[in-house]
Amino acid sequence: MIKQSRRDFLAAAAAGSAAIAAPSILRAQALVLRWADGQPATHPSPQSAVKAGTEIKEKTGGRIDVQSFPNGQLGSSRDMVESVASGALTMVTEGAAQLGQFVPQLSIIEAPYIWKDAAHMTRALKSPLIDELNKALVEKRGMRMIGVNYYGVRHLTSGKKPINSVEDMKGFKLRVPEVDTFRAMAEAWGARPTPLNFSELYLALSQGAVDGQENPLPTIASAKLAEVQKYLVLTAHIITPRLVIVNEAAWQKIPQADRAVIVAAVDKAAAWQDNEILEQEKSLADSLGKQGMTVTTPDNEAFRKPVLATVPAKFESKWGKGLWDRIQAL
Incomplete structure (x- = not known):
């Protein structure tokens, strides 16, 4: 009888301890970072987010849980960037030109023919x-770049009409994406840009x-x-870089x-992605x-x-005088 009472006491004590500890358990719940991407889950970009999240x-030790949302599940490119700016979304991987709507200078790093x-x-x-550029993004729009990925070299495709010359x-x-530099490029070719x-x-x-579109080979294949x-x-x-952007208030x-x-995990995953895309680009045209x-x-x-006859001059006031030449000299 005494043993039974002791067991009852220990059980009751355990239950009481659990009740007291419950608020601490709640406080120790993982910090969830929601990371969005417009690319399908089969593309190296969302795959790199999953790799970074696992690391x-x-x-x-489980304190931070990264949830990946590929395939535009959380909206258009513009929607996702705006959600990060507002704090409704923690992170997004997106092209630099798309971010030009927030910090105009940023679109230069995805300008046509800027990179050798x-x-x-x-x-x-x-x-x-x-x-x-990152300092301007933080100060003007409350977002921060914490990673850069290689997205690939962009090429044209056509549905019915062969394209042999400009x-x-x-x-x-x-x-084209919903950004002005891409529209200007299409217009310079005499095309009708359709964002x-x-x-x-x-x-x-x-x-x-x-009639057609333009994207890197891995994107053409995965889509x-x-x-x-x-x-x-x-x-x-x-040649397109994509940026990993985080809401600055959440980051702090x-x-x-x-x-x-x-940052270390994002960099490691980016290195994997860069290599994966470079490897895919070697064989995808044949495939x-x-x-x-x-x-x-x-x-x-x-x-x-x-394009070079019109686009750099058209956007010089947006990018800043001399920035194109400065980049060319690097």
Whole structure:
């Protein structure tokens, strides 16, 4: 009987301890970081977010839980960036040109023909230039860059019409992202720019609402655009970096040691993504050709010339006088 009473006492004591500890358990719940991306889950960009999230959770002992939302689940590119600015969303991976709506200078790092090659882009984005642009983003819009990814070299595709020269772009309905530099590039070619969110692209191409689009090879492949586009035109008109952006107020609430863990994990995942995309780019043109696309290489200088004749001058006041030449010199 005495043993039974002791067991009852211990059980009651345990229950009481659990009740007292419950508020502490609630306080110790993981900090959730919601990370959005417009690319499908099969693309290296959302995959790198998952890799970074796994490492962050492990290195922080579960204190930080990164939830990945690929495929534009949380809205258009513009919607997601605006959500990060407002604090409704913690993080997004997005193209620099899209962020130009918040800090105009940022769109220059995704301008057509600004980069000589991927190494030139990497060199520039590790220079003090990126610190200056980041400072402006924090001060003006309450967002911060914590990572840079290589997204790839952008090329054209066409549904019905072969594109052998820039003259073939006259009147061509070209889907472009909802940013002004891309529209200006299309206009310089004589095309009719049609801004569309990426999540709407496949349907628009399949229905003939637009004639074609432009994106890096891994994006063309992961979005299965070969199913609705016949021609792949290797114009190599833009080398695109994508930026990992975080809401500044949310960032400042994270302890410094955990911020260091996040940045290290984002950098490590970015290195994986950069290599993955470079590897894919080596073989995807051939692979897309085997899927039925006709692959052509036009006179790229003919595409470059009208763009460089108009776009840098048109956007100089937006980017800042001399910034284009400064980047070219890096």
